Amino acid sequence: MASPVCFLTMRMLFLFLLSLFHLRAASSSPSMQPLCHDDESHALLQLKESLVINESASSDPSAYPKVASWKVDGESGDCCSWDGVECDGDSGHVIGLDLSSSFLYGSIDSNSSLFHLVQLKRLNLSDNDFNNSEIPSEIRNLSRLFDLNLSYSSFSGVIPSSLGNLTKLNYLHLSYNSFSGKIPPSLVNLLQLTDLLQNLEELDLAYNFFSGTVELNLLLKFRNLVSLQLSFNNMSLLYSHNATFPQPKLVLLTLSGCHLGEFPSFLRDQNHLEFLELVDNELVGHIPKWFMNMSTITLQDLSLADNLLTGFEQSFDVLPWNNLRSLDLSRNKLKRSLPIPPPAIYEYEVSNNELNGEIPDVICNLASLSLLDLSINNLSGKLPQCLGNKSSTASVLNLRSNSFSGDIPETFTSGCSLRVVDFSQNKLEGKIPKSLANCTKLEILNLEQNNINDVFPSWLGVLPHLRVMILRSNGLHGVIGNPKTNIEFPRLQIVDLSNNSFKGKLPLEYFRNWTAMKNVRNYEHLIYMQANTSFKTSHITMNDEITLIFSWMVCVIY
Ligand SMILES: *[C@@H]1O[C@H](CO)[C@@H](O)[C@H](O)[C@H]1NC(C)=O
Ligand SMILES: *[C@@H]1O[C@H](CO)[C@@H](O)[C@H](O)[C@H]1NC(C)=O
Ligand SMILES: *[C@@H]1O[C@H](CO)[C@@H](O)[C@H](O)[C@H]1NC(C)=O
Ligand SMILES: *[C@@H]1O[C@H](CO)[C@@H](O)[C@H](O)[C@H]1NC(C)=O
Numbered sequence: 001m002a003s004p005v006c007f008l009t010m011r012m013l014f015l016f017l018l019s020l021f022h023l024r025a026a027s028s029s030p031s032m033q034p035l036c037h038d039d040e041s042h043a044l045l046q047l048k049e050s051l052v053i054n055e056s057a058s059s060d061p062s063a064y065p066k067v068a069s070w071k072v073d074g075e076s077g078d079c080c081s082w083d084g085v086e087c088d089g090d091s092g093h094v095i096g097l098d099l100s101s102s103f104l105y106g107s108i109d110s111n112s113s114l115f116h117l118v119q120l121k122r123l124n125l126s127d128n129d130f131n132n133s134e135i136p137s138e139i140r141n142l143s144r145l146f147d148l149n150l151s152y153s154s155f156s157g158v159i160p161s162s163l164g165n166l167t168k169l170n171y172l173h174l175s176y177n178s179f180s181g182k183i184p185p186s187l188v189n190l191l192q193l194t195d196l197l198q199n200l201e202e203l204d205l206a207y208n209f210f211s212g213t214v215e216l217n218l219l220l221k222f223r224n225l226v227s228l229q230l231s232f233n234n235m236s237l238l239y240s241h242n243a244t245f246p247q248p249k250l251v252l253l254t255l256s257g258c259h260l261g262e263f264p265s266f267l268r269d270q271n272h273l274e275f276l277e278l279v280d281n282e283l284v285g286h287i288p289k290w291f292m293n294m295s296t297i298t299l300q301d302l303s304l305a306d307n308l309l310t311g312f313e314q315s316f317d318v319l320p321w322n323n324l325r326s327l328d329l330s331r332n333k334l335k336r337s338l339p340i341p342p343p344a345i346y347e348y349e350v351s352n353n354e355l356n357g358e359i360p361d362v363i364c365n366l367a368s369l370s371l372l373d374l375s376i377n378n379l380s381g382k383l384p385q386c387l388g389n390k391s392s393t394a395s396v397l398n399l400r401s402n403s404f405s406g407d408i409p410e411t412f413t414s415g416c417s418l419r420v421v422d423f424s425q426n427k428l429e430g431k432i433p434k435s436l437a438n439c440t441k442l443e444i445l446n447l448e449q450n451n452i453n454d455v456f457p458s459w460l461g462v463l464p465h466l467r468v469m470i471l472r473s474n475g476l477h478g479v480i481g482n483p484k485t486n487i488e489f490p491r492l493q494i495v496d497l498s499n500n501s502f503k504g505k506l507p508l509e510y511f512r513n514w515t516a517m518k519n520v521r522n523y524e525h526l527i528y529m530q531a532n533t534s535f536k537t538s539h540i541t542m543n544d545e546i547t548l549i550f551s552w553m554v555c556v557i558y
């Protein structure tokens with residue numbers, strides 16, 4: 001009969017032990033997540049004090065002042081909990097600092113407390129304004145740095161040779177600053193130190209003022225390099241064919257504005273490239289056969305714009321890069337017929353060339369096409385009917401300044417997603433297709449300088465986003481009349497009807513109704529006289545966004 005008592009006692013003992021365990025666990029938790037070290041906390045606060053918050057210092061729309069919440073007192077006193085600060089879970093040392101896009105403005109000098117944070121592995125100060133500071137040679141103190149991003153942050157001057165002390169660097173991003181001087185010295189240091197230097201995977205020095213002549217082979221010695229960006233500096237890249245070392249397998253390469261003069265032959269062996277940009281390099285003549293056999297499976301984004309290319313050494317029905325999403329051949333001297341990109345293409349730009357012939361019907365096989373820019377060429381013939389059907393995927397169609405003739409296809413369907421239609425400066429005739437009213441996202445319509453023979457297209461008044469409508473220099477005629485509803489052309493800012501055969505009274509009712517035009521923020525600059533429209537497309541390649549700028553200067557009815 002003693003067993004129930006015994007049972008209860010055992011249960012109570014168990015509960016007692018359990019609560020003891022909880023107490024121990026609770027009292028031991030602080031040592032599992034150590035507090036930040038006083039000296040590092042102090043250094044961070046000093047860094048905060050040495051800079052000011054200035055909203056013009058960052059351009060990212062999601063920027064905010066991360067350091068504003070840094071405080072020593074109260075519950076948030078532990079610097080490991082501060083915004084942008086990362087501590088090591090065991091030692092409590094500050095090992096990461098991400099103050100990108102934090103509205104920081106001011107100078108970083110050699111006694112900056114930043115250089116007390118010697119345990120840092122990751123440092124991101126990008127998109128701030130460091131007031132043209134040079135990188136102090138004390139950067140050598142941060143010898144554990146693995147990842148350093150100082151892009152878009154108004155640094156200048158030469159890169160100190162002590163950068164060569166950061167032997168653990170894997171990622172170095174210094175683009176969009178005002179760095180000058182010759183590139184190599186500090187990087188050569190990095191190379192010469194030991195084989196450990198060969199860690200570097202990403203090197204981004206684009207958009208600075210580095211000058212002089214650089215041997216590309218020197219940089220290709222970083223054998224783990226995956227991403228190399230040197231575009232738009234003030235330097236010439238030399239490539240000599242004598243490399244005897246194993247080449248890195250690059251995924252991203254931008255060498256725009258580097259005075260290459262020819263396709264660098266090391267690209268022959270590059271079969272992993274996804275993103276390649278060789279804009280503005282004085283590349284002349286035919287695109288070589290071997291180049292068309294490079295990275296054929298991987299390449300997604302290729303830009304050869306602003307060169308002197310005339311065609312392809314080997315002709316193709318369809319360009320051979322199967323997974324190409326974006327192709328830019330603009331501003332070259334390409335002759336003969338329109339090169340056809342593979343079906344995966346999303347953005348295709350080939351404006352400002354000397355292409356002739358018609359748009360072949362195979363263009364209709366490009367099922368994902370979102371942007372097509374064939375402007376300023378000698379293309380002719382009728383527009384394929386399917387261009388209208390394409391409008392369910394396409395958002396920009398630019399055929400400006402060619403010799404297209406015949407009617408504009410009347411096939412814009414109900415899912416039409418076009419935002420920009422520019423068919424100006426051609427020989428198109430007939431009427432403005434009524435089915436354009438299906439394109440409810442349309443913002444810009446330019447049909448200037450064609451032979452269109454129609455009346456005023458009041459039916460376009462239903463388009464809720466139409467901002468620019470340019471119909472000048474056509475055979476438009478008749479009376480413009482009055483708006484039939486009071487919501488016609490609700491967003492219109494620029495309308496150009498000049499050089500047509502309209503007659504009757506000036507359409508004063510329309511003028512009164514076009515209230516969007518009166519939304520001029522600054523009368524001194526009369527911005528409604530000028531349309532400057534930027535399109536950010538959603539196409540993402542290696543986190544880069546592509547911005548297309550269309551601009552026109554037009555005058556409202558002469
Ligand atoms: C903010 O920064 C801009 C430069 O980015 C500078 O011209 C301006 O004077 C700064 N304002 C203050 C209050 O520091
Ligand atoms: C920015 O640099 C200028 C020139 O070196 C200096 O006069 C000014 O005090 C600096 N501003 C800040 C906020 O550090
Ligand atoms: C750094 O040194 C300068 C003098 O060289 C001094 O004016 C400044 O206050 C110092 N800054 C810090 C954060 O100690
Ligand atoms: C560099 O780090 C050492 C500690 O390793 C420190 O004593 C020194 O003050 C640091 N230098 C600067 C400029 O912060």
Ligand SMILES: *[C@@H]1O[C@H](CO)[C@@H](O)[C@H](O)[C@H]1NC(C)=O
Nearest residue numbers: 096098100122123124147149
């Ligand atoms: C800044 O650097 C950190 C650490 O390297 C990274 O996680 C973060 O994504 C970077 N921020 C931006 C905006 O690139």
Ligand SMILES: *[C@@H]1O[C@H](CO)[C@@H](O)[C@H](O)[C@H]1NC(C)=O
Nearest residue numbers: 100126127149151152173543
């Ligand atoms: C470096 O900073 C820039 C600007 O914040 C950002 O766009 C880029 O993704 C960053 N790079 C890395 C590797 O974090």
Ligand SMILES: *[C@@H]1O[C@H](CO)[C@@H](O)[C@H](O)[C@H]1NC(C)=O
Nearest residue numbers: 140141143162164165189193
């Ligand atoms: C930096 O590198 C130089 C030589 O490249 C070396 O003499 C020096 O000791 C290094 N300094 C530190 C702090 O590692």
Ligand SMILES: *[C@@H]1O[C@H](CO)[C@@H](O)[C@H](O)[C@H]1NC(C)=O
Nearest residue numbers: 180181209210211212234235
């Ligand atoms: C560009 O480099 C040349 C010499 O190669 C130099 O004379 C010139 O000042 C540099 N321009 C800029 C803006 O750095």
Ligand SMILES: *[C@@H]1O[C@H](CO)[C@@H](O)[C@H](O)[C@H]1NC(C)=O
Nearest residue numbers: 215217239240241242243244
């Ligand atoms: C390769 O050629 C360049 C210039 O033509 C020269 O500077 C370099 O020393 C050569 N490298 C080798 C390994 O021969």
Ligand SMILES: *[C@@H]1O[C@H](CO)[C@@H](O)[C@H](O)[C@H]1NC(C)=O
Nearest residue numbers: 271289290292293294295296
């Ligand atoms: C194309 O490249 C592959 C390897 O990537 C190679 O085997 C083939 O011979 C090359 N063909 C031509 C015509 O260069």
Ligand SMILES: *[C@@H]1O[C@H](CO)[C@@H](O)[C@H](O)[C@H]1NC(C)=O
Nearest residue numbers: 412413414415434435437438
């Ligand atoms: C809009 O598209 C549909 C087909 O999707 C078509 O039947 C209709 O006629 C078009 N609307 C206009 C105004 O043409």
Ligand SMILES: CC(=O)N[C@H]1CO[C@H](CO)[C@@H](O)[C@@H]1O
Nearest residue numbers: 482483484485486509512513
């Ligand atoms: C805001 C405005 O001016 N609305 C006018 C638009 O046009 C119709 C028809 O002419 C007028 O009745 C509205 O007053």
